[in-house]
Amino acid sequence: MDTLFSVATAALVVRWAHVIFGVLWLGHLYFFNLVNVPFQGDLDKDLKLQVNPKLLLRAFYWFRWSAMYTVILGLVLFGWHYMGPEHLMRSPGRAMWIQYGMLLGLIMWFNVWFVIWPRQKKILGGLASGTPHPDAARLAATSGKASRFNTFASGPLLFAMLGAPHFSAMSAPVLIAVTVIGVGFWFGMIKRSFKIRTDVA
Numbered sequence: 001m002d003t004l005f006s007v008a009t010a011a012l013v014v015r016w017a018h019v020i021f022g023v024l025w026l027g028h029l030y031f032f033n034l035v036n037v038p039f040q041g042d043l044d045k046d047l048k049l050q051v052n053p054k055l056l057l058r059a060f061y062w063f064r065w066s067a068m069y070t071v072i073l074g075l076v077l078f079g080w081h082y083m084g085p086e087h088l089m090r091s092p093g094r095a096m097w098i099q100y101g102m103l104l105g106l107i108m109w110f111n112v113w114f115v116i117w118p119r120q121k122k123i124l125g126g127l128a129s130g131t132p133h134p135d136a137a138r139l140a141a142t143s144g145k146a147s148r149f150n151t152f153a154s155g156p157l158l159f160a161m162l163g164a165p166h167f168s169a170m171s172a173p174v175l176i177a178v179t180v181i182g183v184g185f186w187f188g189m190i191k192r193s194f195k196i197r198t199d200v201a
């Protein structure tokens with residue numbers, strides 16, 4: 001039986017922390033892609049200088065560190081449930097789900113720390129110091145592509161994270177279906193983001 005002070009409680013707390021940091025990470029990712037991208041198109045140069053370092057450096061702090069904690073806690077969960085006594089690697093459906101999710105999650109984490117943040121550091125650092133980086137447009141384009149990739153990948157990633165403990169069936173058609181639905185959902189959301197009205201009429 002599960003009691004308040006037990007291994008099961010600790011496992012639940014780790015699972016909760018993993019999901020809450022995941023929400024914090026993806027919440028910022030969606031803010032960048034659904035709100036900030038169209039917003040930047042409306043902003044003139046002087047305002048960008050004033051607004052962007054102060055707003056975006058805060059957002060990038062929560063974004064990159066929540067990505068780090070999500071992955072660390074996710075790897076703890078993986079070690080615990082899949083390689084520990086429960087040995088869920090022996091449940092093929094569940095193991096395939098989580099390996100697909102982890103593959104996507106690790107690529108996304110790599111993008112955050114090694115593609116997006118190093119470039120944003122140069123762009124926003126330049127704006128903050130008053131001397132914009134000469135290569136800012138190219139840096140922003142690469143960072144933007146990685147950010148878009150992460151948004152698309154987050155659709156199938158969440159299917160995989162939820163599929164592992166809650167939906168054991170797994171096969172090539174299921175994998176393709178969740179990938180198409182997950183990516184397609186974000187494709188539609190991004191398209192919609194450029195049509196949002198900013199008046200209240």
Ligand code: HEM
Nearest residue numbers: 019022023070071074075077078102105106161162164165
């Ligand atoms: C590299 C990154 C990640 C790794 C290594 C990872 C790893 C894991 C592992 C091992 C589990 C347990 C699965 C099981 O019990 O069968 C899990 C569950 C879960 N993860 Fe992740 N994860 C990652 C990213 C994310 C992200 C970005 C989110 C976004 C919110 C997320 C949300 C969840 C959810 C909702 C569950 C299921 C909780 C449940 O219903 O029991 N994960 N993850």
